[in-house]
Amino acid sequence: MIKKWLLHLLMLFVLSIHLTFLGWVVWITYFRPIVRTAQVVNKQEDDFEDIVYYKDDMRGHFHNTDESINIESQNKSICLKCHGTYPHSKAKDVRAFLNAHAFFMACEVCHVRSKDGQRFTYKWIKADNTGELKLLNGKPGRYGALIVPFMKDNNKLKRIDRIISDKVTENYLKLRDTLTADQAAEIKFKIHKKVSAKPVFCDECHRKDGYLNFNKLLYRPDRVNVLTSTEVAGVIKKYKKFYFPTMFDPDAVMMDRWSKPRLP
């Protein structure tokens, strides 16, 4: 037989859960503000899929649907969403060159460095993502295509101009004004984890046997000569005084926080 007090206990238990849950459903449906505090969760340790996740993403599916579906469909760099169309402003002498280069190559070409253990391959990818360009046709830099870095992964070439997810970016832009200084610093740091501390500089590309293999990038030999000539290198020599990003150096970040603002 069922004891009466047990039934009372069961009733109270079910009733309290019932009322709490009902109240909560009403709260989330009608009253809860949409914007929530950001919390950064690092989801996967895997290189290049080590993407910063906000809590919203963590609560989603535990596979990365978004990345696997959209990875090819991206042509405009995600970096631009936060950095604007002309991301280079600090180095007054060369910023125009840098911004101009960004129109025919992915930001990652210069901002994610090929390491010795992990060499990247570079290809021209049509701007509408319909495939690889086989012939360079048009004015310099205007071939309707972008230079995109690829990485070999299990004998498959993987685009790596997607080191930051759309969702993270949107969340960041949405929450930007609500973040505390510490949160902002942490998130910036994590977003740029794959971004190399030292971008590729002019003279690393514009020289013989430089960072990019211009021949493999379909340039005719005479063009390769120009690009690697002292002519371009000469332009560069004049602008050695670069602004150097400090964000990637944690110590520098700490110094930044405690000391006076950096001099321009």
Next chain:
Amino acid sequence: MDCYDKRNIAMRYYVRMNRSERIQHLMLILSITTLVLTGFMLEGETWVINSFGSASKLIFFWRGILHRIAGVGFILIGVYHLYYVSFTKDGNSWIRDMLPKLKDFKDAMQNVAYLVGLSKERPKFDRFNYQDKLEYFSIYFGLPIVAISGVMLWSEYNWNQFYLDVAMAFHRGEATLAALAILVWHLLTVFFKPGNYPLNTTFIHGMMSEDDLKHHHPLWYERIKDNGEEKESKS
């Protein structure tokens, strides 16, 4: 029948749910509770999730697994129930009494009229009243929706984003509807059934008292009282 005390209650009891039905019902409680809890965790409050710190990653991993297990269980119960109503004697009688009839529409009208004071008399219900039937068949409607959209979300790699968004909308909408139907409707009208303080224990022992039967299901009572106390079936 060790669940109720024959010595204290000098009253006849009739079988409302046989053992198979009680077990199916219990499985339904288990799977739906798990589904609702693990499903609504996706809407969880930030401060609650944060309070678990780094464990929240693991918790949400298991959330996904549990939700899928319970979902599969839910579907299997549905499939078993179809077998039950099609191929067993008790199941046949169950579905026969459950099928909607013209009388149900009349009952519904009359009941509303009675509740607002336009009719002096309550409708006389048979084994299942129109609310029971609506609730019962809402699972026939809801289960396929959550099951199909759920399987789509599970196999998300095979779908393009548009279909996943549609599936998500259906899954979430139907799940919220079902959770509220159970919490507001089923719990308040059946579990905390008025007149059954502190709660209606029929789902545990399967019995219903003669009084309740006469009051809530007079037509059914007329049908079965001559058979004497209904024996619980073997299944």
